[in-house]
Amino acid sequence: QKIHVSLQSSSYDILLAHNELAEMLKGYRESWRQYDQIVVIPDEHVWQLHEHYFREAMTMNGLENYLVKPIPAGESSKSIDVWEEVQTFLLQQNCNRNTLLVAFGGGACGDVVGFIAATFLRGVDYCQMPTTVLAHDSSVGGKTAINHSLGKNLLGAFHQPIAVLYDSSFFDTLSEKEFRSGFAELWKHAWLSDANWLQELEISVLQNSWRSIPWVAELTKGIQVKVSIVERDVFERHERKYLNFGHTFSHALEKGIGYSEISHGEAVAIGILFDLLISAEKGFIPHQLVKEKITFIHSLGYPLNKVSSVPFENYYELMVRDKKATKTGIQFVLLHTIGNPVVETIEKKLLLHAYHLFQQLIE
Ligand code: NAD
Numbered sequence: 038q039k040i041h042v043s044l045q046s047s048s049y050d051i052l053l054a055h056n057e058l059a060e061m062l063k064g065y066r067e068s069w070r071q072y073d074q075i076v077v078i079p080d081e082h083v084w085q086l087h088e089h090y091f092r093e094a095m096t097m098n099g100l101e102n103y104l105v106k107p108i109p110a111g112e113s114s115k116s117i118d119v120w121e122e123v124q125t126f127l128l129q130q131n132c133n134r135n136t137l138l139v140a141f142g143g144g145a146c147g148d149v150v151g152f153i154a155a156t157f158l159r160g161v162d163y164c165q166m167p168t169t170v171l172a173h174d175s176s177v178g179g180k181t182a183i184n185h186s187l188g189k190n191l192l193g194a195f196h197q198p199i200a201v202l203y204d205s206s207f208f209d210t211l212s213e214k215e216f217r218s219g220f221a222e223l224w225k226h227a228w229l230s231d232a233n234w235l236q237e238l239e240i241s242v243l244q245n246s247w248r249s250i251p252w253v254a255e256l257t258k259g260i261q262v263k264v265s266i267v268e269r270d271v272f273e274r275h276e277r278k279y280l281n282f283g284h285t286f287s288h289a290l291e292k293g294i295g296y297s298e299i300s301h302g303e304a305v306a307i308g309i310l311f312d313l314l315i316s317a318e319k320g321f322i323p324h325q326l327v328k329e330k331i332t333f334i335h336s337l338g339y340p341l342n343k344v345s346s347v348p349f350e351n352y353y354e355l356m357v358r359d360k361k362a363t364k365t366g367i368q369f370v371l372l373h374t375i376g377n378p379v380v381e382t383i384e385k386k387l388l389l390h391a392y393h394l395f396q397q398l399i400e
């Protein structure tokens with residue numbers, strides 16, 4: 038599968054396949070040989086698991102001269118320290134502007150390597166090789182970031198990759214928790230897209246084990262939704278805000294109970310349920326639909342029981358601080374109907390009411 042991304046500043050392809058990394062690299066081997074250096078920056082855990090397969094695919098394409106600089110696994114790599122350490126490595130290796138960086142790992146690796154690429158010598162090329170389900174979201178759209186001690190994703194840049202090569206065979210080693218986390222963002226894209234796909238996707242998840250879901254087909258649809266929104270609004274002035282569906286409540290939940298207690302996507306699935314409930318309270322969608330989706334999410338093992346461990350006042354405080362507040366309330370992405378999102382400011386009173394209702398429904 039191939040999806041083309043066409044932006045004013047750049048355009049590139051996203052390739053998806055199962056167990057075909059070498060094949061996907063074929064189209065790039067000539068252009069990659071033109072770089073003075075290729076530096077592969079893998080998540081160290083991913084490197085342990087998949088180094089052999091990666092090297093084989095590169096070798097099959099005559100790409101043998103590259104450096105490898107592994108970074109810590111997962112979220113801990115999105116730090117100023119790692120950012121600086123890799124920059125130092127690149128400088129010591131005499132890398133110049135004509136360098137290609139390859140991010141090989143999940144969303145965290147893609148975010149930090151993208152930001153390193155955006156800032157090294159004022160910007161060099163990079164390629165995304167995502168290895169998680171969640172990274173179908175993070176590898177597309179060019180948002181790159183690292184964390185600051187005062188908050189997540191606070192330092193970053195918009196910097197588009199030159200290609201996204203997405204091989205779903207890496208999912209073989211993902212844990213159930215990682216599948217659950219990634220599925221939430223795919224589910225989000227379905228809500229923003231259309232009712233038919235949403236239904237189809239939910240059936241597919243209920244009928245298959247996580248590993249046997251036809252990921253290439255489903256992720257292609259998810260990426261298409263994201264790409265079409267990003268193409269219309271790359272800098273998040275209007276429509277790109279819709280991609281925050283589920284993310285107002287989820288950010289407060291993640292912060293409120295601690296990042297180590299719940300994964301991003303697990304929180305997003307719960308945040309989507311909360312946004313659906315507000316949409317129902319506003320009279321946009323039936324309450325029955327919300328109840329069905331709570332049952333669905335519950336059956337997949339998302340930790341709904343954690344919602345009540347944060348009191349409403351804490352959620353409210355966290356949401357106010359999360360850049361989405363105005364004088365009259367907090368901005369939420371709601372659904373008029375499936376596939377028709379709107380951004381609305383919701384006042385505290387309604388949020389309190391919805392929170393109590395939510396607690397009752399998920400008990
Ligand atoms: P991650 O990159 O932290 O990976 C999760 C864990 O899975 C890590 O421990 C990693 O080592 C491991 N892992 C990765 N691939 C594996 C594989 N194939 N087999 C076994 N283990 C594997 O998490 P993620 O969920 O992929 O991404 C989350 C990050 O993405 C967050 O930092 C979030 O802020 C970011 N994000 C960015 C955007 C964006 O637009 N830039 C969008 C959404 C999320």
Ligand code: ZN
Nearest residue numbers: 222284301305
């Ligand atoms: Zn997200």
